[in-house]
Amino acid sequence: MFRFTAGFGGAGVFICGGVLAGVLGTRAIVVFFSGGGLGMLLTGAVLPWLFELRGPAAWPAAWIATGVVCLPLSVAAIHAARSIAEPSSPHVGADWPWRACLPVLASYFIFGLGYIAYMTFMVAWVRHDAVNAASLATTTSVMWGLLGVMTLLAPLLWARPFDGRRDGRPMGAALFVLTAGAALPLILPNLVGIWLSATLVGGSVFMVPAAVTGFVKNNLARPAWGNAMAIATSLFAIGQTIGPAACGWLSDRAGSLSFGLAVSAMMLLVSGVLALLQKPLA
Incomplete structure (x- = not known):
């Protein structure tokens, strides 16, 4: 519950924040979606040491x-x-050509599948498969x-490539960098590979939702932004729901977390290719 x-x-935060940031411009979009980095930085600096000291009992706190x-x-x-x-209204001009947006919508769904598997299982992979790693x-x-x-x-890093683009190239570029990052520990299973x-x-993952928001903003009328972002975020959320379970099942069947991470990287690669198929809307 x-x-x-x-x-x-x-x-709700993704939809409302992304649409409202779109009112301010492309730079505001990428800044909004990079805000999660501050949370990662703070929790990453504190929580691993808390868990090492107190073990699983520290999770509720x-x-x-x-x-x-x-x-x-x-x-x-x-x-x-x-x-x-308010940038959009559910009652005025909210129709939008969703069929023409299928490449970016499908890409966003598969991105949800792939990235969350990396985020979910990377620490477990480090624990079991990393070579010559320091303490967990x-x-x-x-x-x-x-x-x-x-x-x-x-x-x-991404403001200039993203600025004013109406096709799926910014999303595809971010996804290809993300694919390289997700696959790298399988090639270099050591501290260098993990940290690289x-x-x-980190330099690409939140740029994908920023790219989707930028695509919506640059191609659709303002009253349709909220509706389009709600559909895109729902597909992304479904992917996030399925991803960890699917990756865990595949890893169990193969007897290796590395296999699950490899599948995650492949899904991100497919997502990037789909994003490149997205053309600007007429």
């Missing part, structure tokens, strides 16, 4: 602390939203720290 509630709220941090952020978001004009706390703390730092830097993987993944 609590996980469902958190996911439902997270979907970690979840409660995360919720407490979200409370003032929610108040700040509500205050900020009051000063932004050190390895995962640096890994999540790099993810967070690169997510914060991503807007600077985190660098590439």
Whole structure:
């Protein structure tokens, strides 16, 4: 129940925040979606050491602390939203050519499948398969720290390629970098590979939803933004729901987490190819 509630709220944040950021422009979109990097940086610096000291018993306290941090952020978001004009309406001109957007929608669904498998099982893979790794706390703390730092830097790296593009190339480019990051630990199963993987993944993962939001903003009339983002985010959420279960099942069948991560990287590659098929809307 609590996980469902958190996911439902997270979907609302993605939809509303992405649409409202779209009102301000491309730079605001990439900054909004890179905000998760700060959370990764802070939790990565603290939680692995907490779990090493207290073990699984520390999980409830970690979840409660995360919720407490979200409370003032929610108040700040509500205050900020009051000063932004509503960008869309469900009653006026909300129709949009969804069939013409199928490549980006399918890509976003498969992205949800693939990226969440990496995020879910990467720490377990490090524990069981990494060669010559340092302590789990050190390895995962640096890994999540790099993810967070690169997510914060991503807007600077991607702002120019994203600016004003009306096709699926920005999304495809971000997905190809993400694919390389997801596959790298399988090629270099050591600290260099793990941390370089985190660098590439952090620098690209939140640019995919930013690219989808930018595509919607640059191709559709403003009244259709909310509807289009709701559909896209729903597909993404379905992918996130299926991804961990499918990856876990495949890993169990193969007897190796590496197989599941390889499938994750392949799905991200397919997602990138689909994104490149998306043309600007007339």
